[in-house]
Amino acid sequence: MRDIADRLSLSVKTVSGALTDSNIRMSDETRQRVRSLAEELGYRPNEVARGMRTGVMPIVGMLADGLITQPFATEILRHFDNLLRTQELAVIVTSIKDRGEVDKGIADLRRLLPQHIVYASMYHQPIDLPRAVRKQIALMMNCFDVHGDIPSLVPDEEAAGYQAACFLLQRERRDIAYFNLPGLIAGELREKGFRKAMDEHGVAIEENWVRPATRGALYSGSARSLVRPTISAWFEGGHHPDAVICGNDRVAMEVYNGLREIGRAIPDDVAVISFDNQVDIASRLDPPLTTMALPHREIGRLAGDIITGRRAAPEGLTRIPFRIVERKSV
Amino acid sequence: MRDIADRLSLSVKTVSGALTDSNIRMSDETRQRVRSLAEELGYRPNEVARGMRTGVMPIVGMLADGLITQPFATEILRHFDNLLRTQELAVIVTSIKDRGEVDKGIADLRRLLPQHIVYASMYHQPIDLPRAVRKQIALMMNCFDVHGDIPSLVPDEEAAGYQAACFLLQRERRDIAYFNLPGLIAGELREKGFRKAMDEHGVAIEENWVRPATRGALYSGSARSLVRPTISAWFEGGHHPDAVICGNDRVAMEVYNGLREIGRAIPDDVAVISFDNQVDIASRLDPPLTTMALPHREIGRLAGDIITGRRAAPEGLTRIPFRIVERKSV
DNA sequence: ATGAAAGCGCTAACAT
């Protein structure tokens, strides 16, 4: 910078002003001369020096609540990062395994003077943070602040459940079964949407066909699965489902196995629809799975727009719609 | 820092010395006094100021060649990050979509004065970087420098192929078929290991049973699959395989579908073994899939140890062994 | 419209 100033016989301050603050009063000519020389010399401002002076680095910190564990949720990170990169902002991710690590995570991030700190979760859940912490978090992705203080971006689970059910109903499926994800917000809301759709279409729900996918109060991939026995039970009698809504794609994978075992064809005998769109699974099942895609990309992008100020932060909860991916299972 | 100095009637320099450089000559007592007061005050050095002075920030940059796209490869990142975190180092990931973005990626990273820049790939591949770039990269993960200039950590594919074949051979399978991943280093080396094992055990390879999993010169998830027709062909005649080695877990998923279609039971009629251990898939297949787990965790950890200097950087290529995950398909 | 100078918090050379 001094170099540029000397060559142009200007002061450092003028150069600084020309390069950064375009509101500062200055002759256009001077500004142009400075800028073009800077370009020519390939001048890159020292972000660290600038950061020291201004107290802020071109960095956004992300508290990742298990995000990196759940591989397909990294989609959120990917698109968030892509957007911030266009604004010359770097993302620093700090994984936290449990809520107790939040303080440490924030402290770690703050050492580098980030412009903002965001919180992202691997699955849709309510987050209850102490007030002092809440004030430091600009945005929540794929989860929400129970106090409503922090703008939060979450998938619109209920609409997705509604849409999935409508999709089946419109294709003349009436005997719809539902494998729920116990203990999860996503499960609860998706089921609610399902019930609403059935209700609106005047189709009665066979309560015996609305069952949890796993044993235990909380759905988890490692919990004992109830899919196989439940399917067997459903198809024992004469009256059985002609469609199954699956809590997520992994459940759908088991439903495929179960239906195959009892010799039912998808989609001819039984249609299957699911949630998440975990592509490695959904596109490779046989037949390929029709599923409601989680709006991870949209969440990441919208968050990026908000953080960079290109879009105003909506207050409270913002629900982002799913997108249906039609394959061959319905 | 000045605060501490004043309270102890010491100079700033003494405080700085006491806190950072433990080699500096100083009375132990002074050092202790400084440290305990710092602790008491919850003093945290301003990393940015320090960075400006020393020209280095407590940051490691990672050029992620598609890493975040291939969800399960983020395992590498996760463990790398975990390790660096214990040394108060933050990781900044810059995704690059193609080799042409490397320069830009490095420039972006350097703005923040990272201590090192590492290169990580989503799949095992040779990387040819210009010399000027090579000099700036400290380590390659899951890929290697074709010039041998950069220490590189890669999965030991050949050993994995060898081990998978031995696993089958020891269980009395002799008629082993192999679905290869065309155009990939991983595929080539795994096949080599397979051939070596067969050779050592004196079992002849039926060349007709060594086939590519997809059409085209390069394996890819979206390429037209050859699994189904190939399996049909193999099992048409009387002499057919009693085991299949699959290029990866996604291929295995298709092999399951194919075998099921022609009514062959796994593992009774045909054993299946695979590579990668993409858990969402492998553990949920029916029966759960026995597979050679990619050493992503080990690569991430070892890289962390090297970057933090806890372990010396091995020269050239280091091959990290796979781990077999025995489930029910063999 | 531009220049001079102070100072962000820290480290390192030099002095005592």
Added chain:
DNA sequence: ATGTTAGCGCTTTCAT
């Protein structure tokens, strides 16, 4: 063994 001082590259008053 400890203190003094300069300065890292930038932004920001305050003068001119």
